[in-house]
Amino acid sequence: MDTIIELFSYDFFVNAxxxxxxxxxxxxxxxxxxxxxxxVFISGGITHASFGGIGMGYYLGINPLIGAGVxxxxxxxxxxxxxxxxxxxEDSSIAxxxxxxxxxxxxxxxxxxxxxxxxxxxxFGSILTVSTGEIWLMLALAIIIISFFTLFYRTIxxxxxxxxxxxxxxxxxxxxxxxxxxxxxxxxxxxxxVVGIILILSLLTIPQATANLFTRDFGRMMxxxxxxxxxxxxxxxxxxYFADIPSGATIIFTQVVIFGLVxxxxxx
Amino acid sequence: xKKLIEIKNLxxxxxxxxxxxxxxxxxxxxxxxxxxxxxxxxxTTLIKTILGLIKPISGxxxxxxxxxxxxxxxxxxxxxxxxPISVFDVVRSGKADTALFSxxxxxxxxxxxxESLLQEMGILALRNKSIGELSGGQMQRVFLCxxxxxxxxxxxxxxxxxxxxxxxxxxxxxxxxxxxDRMAILLISHDVGTISFFVKTxxxxxxxxxxxxxxxxxxxxxASYNCPLQIITHGNIPHTVLKLHDEHEHHGxxx
Numbered sequence: 110m111d112t113i114i115e116l117f118s119y120d121f122f123v124n125a126x127x128x129x130x131x132x133x134x135x136x137x138x139x140x141x142x143x144x145x146x147x148x149v150f151i152s153g154g155i156t157h158a159s160f161g162g163i164g165m166g167y168y169l170g171i172n173p174l175i176g177a178g179v180x181x182x183x184x185x186x187x188x189x190x191x192x193x194x195x196x197x198x199e200d201s202s203i204a205x206x207x208x209x210x211x212x213x214x215x216x217x218x219x220x221x222x223x224x225x226x227x228x229x230x231x232x233f234g235s236i237l238t239v240s241t242g243e244i245w246l247m248l249a250l251a252i253i254i255i256s257f258f259t260l261f262y263r264t265i266x267x268x269x270x271x272x273x274x275x276x277x278x279x280x281x282x283x284x285x286x287x288x289x290x291x292x293x294x295x296x297x298x299x300x301x302x303v304v305g306i307i308l309i310l311s312l313l314t315i316p317q318a319t320a321n322l323f324t325r326d327f328g329r330m331m332x333x334x335x336x337x338x339x340x341x342x343x344x345x346x347x348x349x350y351f352a353d354i355p356s357g358a359t360i361i362f363t364q365v366v367i368f369g370l371v372x373x374x375x376x377x
Numbered sequence: 378x379k380k381l382i383e384i385k386n387l388x389x390x391x392x393x394x395x396x397x398x399x400x401x402x403x404x405x406x407x408x409x410x411x412x413x414x415x416x417x418x419x420x421t422t423l424i425k426t427i428l429g430l431i432k433p434i435s436g437x438x439x440x441x442x443x444x445x446x447x448x449x450x451x452x453x454x455x456x457x458x459x460x461p462i463s464v465f466d467v468v469r470s471g472k473a474d475t476a477l478f479s480x481x482x483x484x485x486x487x488x489x490x491x492e493s494l495l496q497e498m499g500i501l502a503l504r505n506k507s508i509g510e511l512s513g514g515q516m517q518r519v520f521l522c523x524x525x526x527x528x529x530x531x532x533x534x535x536x537x538x539x540x541x542x543x544x545x546x547x548x549x550x551x552x553x554x555x556x557x558d559r560m561a562i563l564l565i566s567h568d569v570g571t572i573s574f575f576v577k578t579x580x581x582x583x584x585x586x587x588x589x590x591x592x593x594x595x596x597x598x599x600a601s602y603n604c605p606l607q608i609i610t611h612g613n614i615p616h617t618v619l620k621l622h623d624e625h626e627h628h629g630x631x632x
Contacts, residue, residue: 263470264473271470278445278471
């Protein structure tokens with residue numbers, strides 16, 4: 110216990126702790142929306158498309174996360190636009206954006222002269238190297254998400270549950286679909302540093318699956334998801350630190366173990 | 378008798394596919410119209426166009442009432458039954474015009490309205506259940522409550538008797554008959570035999586629309602409307618049965 114308390118005297122560990130808390134808030138809330146609305150695959154598309162922006166960032170010498178942000182928002186909009194205009198089937202449209210982003214990323218990383226530093230940390234996450242600047246961004250996102258979901262809780266719930274009915278009630282369905290797509294994109298981008306592009310989908314789905322074992326209420330599911338996401342992130346962080354294994358993968362592994370344990374306990 | 382909806386020479390459908398062609402229909406405040414017709418004949422397209430969910434290809438749909446004064450009960454298979462939402466929230470979503478910024482209001486009236494509707498349908502005890510835990514009949518009651526939240530002037534129901542037991546089906550139609558005193562009803566059903574007891578008029582939709590001015594419709598009339606339905610008479614009661622598909626030979630009751 111003392112060693113854990115001692116860890117908090119290191120800046121990098123405090124940052125990692127705050128990152129896991131803020132990641133749990135944004136992923137717990139946004140992930141509940143994603144899972145309830147069954148748009149996990151869309152989110153996977155956005156996540157992978159953002160790799161294009163990371164490659165571009167390296168090539169242009171700007172922060173790769175800025176590139177990832179632009180790419181993920183564009184792909185989110187693109188998927189929405191393609192499928193709402195009805196010309197491309199949604200799953201095909203997702204696959205196109207998904208692979209296009211990855212392809213662009215690989216080409217630009219290859220074209221960038223020299224070695225691409227930290228590339229692995231974008232792919233697999235590196236919570237122990239999250240910077241203070243990134244913590245501030247994650248905090249801002251968490252505040253935006255909490256306010257948005259608190260203010261418009263019922264609108265979001267009704268649209269997610271039955272979009273057609275919401276349209277007949279004159280709710281601003283299209284506007285909210287786009288706003289939520291932007292929030293999903295931002296959540297993905299700002300959590301890339303925590304668990305990485307390859308693994309982030311798990312932070313948006315596994316805590317929700319665990320929460321779903323306890324409740325079938327949208328609002329409660331958000332709270333429980335944040336709780337489970339934080340629990341797993343913090344345990345994963347500690348285990349990865351002491352065992353000296355990759356943090357992103359450990360966090361995900363912990364998520365699954367918690368889900369499995371809860372499911373097991375619930376079965377008896 | 379006030380005109381609520383005016384449909385003029387409407388053609389509608391999905392991309393590259395016209396489902397409805399040159400349809401005209403007026404709906405008045407005391408109407409109870411049973412919409413019948415084969416699968417794929419355009420029944421759902423018709424009501425989705427009335428609700429503004431599908432834009433007409435040509436022609437027009439004029440709502441002479443506010444859009445939120447149209448209550449809607451969609452087909453059950455359009456609903457995600459595993460969505461984490463409680464019965465009470467589903468019913469409250471019927472009054473969605475107050476949903477924006479609702480976090481700032483107490484919404485006492487809205488909650489009371491939802492409670493009284495649930496009470497009326499005899500399912501107040503289920504208010505905190507999630508919709509996934511309900512039976513087919515219970516779910517339809519919940520969606521009927523939702524459709525009634527706004528005190529609609531027109532109630533549109535798409536196949537409300539699928540997945541429900543016969544008991545509830547009868548109960549539902551009696552309820553609709555009672556509701557018809559204060560609102561117009563447009564009811565889609567494939568069960569022509571049962572609804573013809575309750576509806577006032579029948580509209581047969583099969584690419585075109587024929588509004589038959591009474592609830593009794595003969596086989597000859599259906600044939601002239603190009604509506605693939607078949608009527609079998611039980612004593613004095615006309616009993617109509619739908620032929621599901623062309624490949625099915627004879628489909629009907631044997632006595």
